[in-house]
Amino acid sequence: MHRSDHQPDLPPLQWRAALSLLRRLPQGALSRGFGRLADAHIPPGMRNAVLGAFARAVGADASEAELPLEAYPTLNRFFTRQLAAGARTWPVDASxxxxxxxxxxxxxxxxxxxxxxxxxxxxxxxxxxxxxxxxxxxxxxxxxxxxxxxxxxxxxxxxxxxxxxxxxxxxxxxxxxxxxxxxxxxxxxxxxxxxxxxxxxxxxxxxxxxxxxxxxxxxxxxxxxxxxxxxxxxxxxxxxxxxxxxxxxxxxxxxxxxxxxxxxxxxxxxxxxxxxxxxxxxxxxxxxxxxxxxxxxxxxxxx
Incomplete structure (x- = not known):
């Protein structure tokens, strides 16, 4: 049986304050603004530097991507990258x-x-x-x-x-x-x-x-x-x-x-x-x- 009569583990006060503020902001509009930035065209000569810096900052393994960094014209296209063949396997067991x-x-x-x-x-x-x-x-x-x-x-x-x-x-x-x-x-x-x-x-x-x-x-x-x-x-x-x-x-x-x-x-x-x-x-x-x-x-x- 699920129990709900105990108190949740709350995050630090700073996080609670930040989340409370964010609830009052226009999340959809702000997110669409971030989306426009993610769709901004990156000049070919800058893609290795820009996307490589992003990958290092978040810990993404760019070597698993289907294409080299310079092939992704925007941050969004890199973020939604497909994997290189063989990067993941599926269970042999059909069940x-x-x-x-x-x-x-x-x-x-x-x-x-x-x-x-x-x-x-x-x-x-x-x-x-x-x-x-x-x-x-x-x-x-x-x-x-x-x-x-x-x-x-x-x-x-x-x-x-x-x-x-x-x-x-x-x-x-x-x-x-x-x-x-x-x-x-x-x-x-x-x-x-x-x-x-x-x-x-x-x-x-x-x-x-x-x-x-x-x-x-x-x-x-x-x-x-x-x-x-x-x-x-x-x-x-x-x-x-x-x-x-x-x-x-x-x-x-x-x-x-x-x-x-x-x-x-x-x-x-x-x-x-x-x-x-x-x-x-x-x-x-x-x-x-x-x-x-x-x-x-x-x-x-x-x-």
């Missing part, structure tokens, strides 16, 4: 649940009474996360895991299991930070921030893949439905555009995906929450909050 991203484990466990763990002393509702009470009911008693991506990580999101996408949803919202301080301090953070999600139906039941946006750009693009992205072009996206309302999409015929197929991309962000139907997926009991994971790493198994 393995694979990590959809590079990142770190936030929280994991079982959904109880419709709630997931955000941090110590902080729970939030799966119905609010999915913005769909009927869909949320399917996941009661199932496993969940939260994966946080830092700026150094590879930021494309891949299918953790094979199946078909019949439903997807975009939920506009806040663009608050999702670092450890914010997760500890802000109630309902993942259900409050803007997010793009899809549900994959397959032999492992249904899994919700929820990409949560964050402060600083906050764009998420959909590889499973490229027509949803705007404006048109290589750096198109679904989220953090003015005037959008919550929107659900249903696909007939369904969109087939194999384990490992790219399904979404973060353009400077954030966190992925995986939610599973009960009785299908068992997470690796050795996983714990703070563990680093890599794309394709086995996180558990289904069946």
């Amino acid at each position: 393995a649940l694979a990590s959809p991203v590079d990142g770190a484990v936030g929280q994991l466990g079982v959904i109880r009474e419709g709630r997931l763990i955000q941090a110590k002393g902080r729970l939030y509702d799966v119905a609010q996360l999915l913005e769909d009470p009927a869909a949320a009911a399917r996941y009661e008693g199932g496993a969940f895991i939260t994966l946080y991506l830092s700026p150094r990580d590879y930021h494309r999101i891949h299918a953790p299991l094979g199946g078909e996408i019949r439903e997807a949803r975009h939920v506009p919202g806040a663009l608050l930070p999702v670092n450890a301080a914010a997760v500890a301090h802000m109630p309902d953070l993942f259900a409050r921030n803007e997010r793009l999600m899809c549900h994959i139906d397959g032999e492992a039941g249904r899994v919700a893949v929820v990409a949560v946006g964050a402060y600083n750009v906050g764009r998420i693009s959909a590889a499973f439905d490229r027509e949803w992205n705007a404006p048109a072009g290589a750096s198109a996206w679904v989220t953090n555009r003015r005037g959008l309302q919550s929107a659900a999409r249903r696909y007939e015929p369904a969109v087939p995906v194999r384990r490992g197929d790219e399904i979404m991309t973060f353009h400077l962000g954030s966190t992925v929450v995986l939610v599973f139907e009960p009785g299908h997926v068992t997470l690796d009991p050795g996983l714990k909050p703070g563990d680093a994971v890599r794309l394709g790493q086995a996180l558990g198994r289904w069946g």
Whole structure:
């Protein structure tokens, strides 16, 4: 049983003050401003220096990128880089649940009474996360895991299991930070921030893949439905555009995906929450909050 009658571990006072101020600022407009900077063209002769400095500052491994630094015309294009062939591997075992991203484990466990763990002393509702009470009911008693991506990580999101996408949803919202301080301090953070999600139906039941946006750009693009992205072009996206309302999409015929197929991309962000139907997926009991994971790493198994 989840417990919520103990106090959360709050971040230092300076962080709480900064987060309180940020809640009062126009996060979407500020993030769009950062997005314009990330889309600024970098002259070819400066790309090695500029992008190399960024990679060193955040700890990104540029040697894993598909292309040399001088091939990326903007910071956003480098941030959303594809990996070189062979940089990641996928489990041979067809029943393995694979990590959809590079990142770190936030929280994991079982959904109880419709709630997931955000941090110590902080729970939030799966119905609010999915913005769909009927869909949320399917996941009661199932496993969940939260994966946080830092700026150094590879930021494309891949299918953790094979199946078909019949439903997807975009939920506009806040663009608050999702670092450890914010997760500890802000109630309902993942259900409050803007997010793009899809549900994959397959032999492992249904899994919700929820990409949560964050402060600083906050764009998420959909590889499973490229027509949803705007404006048109290589750096198109679904989220953090003015005037959008919550929107659900249903696909007939369904969109087939194999384990490992790219399904979404973060353009400077954030966190992925995986939610599973009960009785299908068992997470690796050795996983714990703070563990680093890599794309394709086995996180558990289904069946």
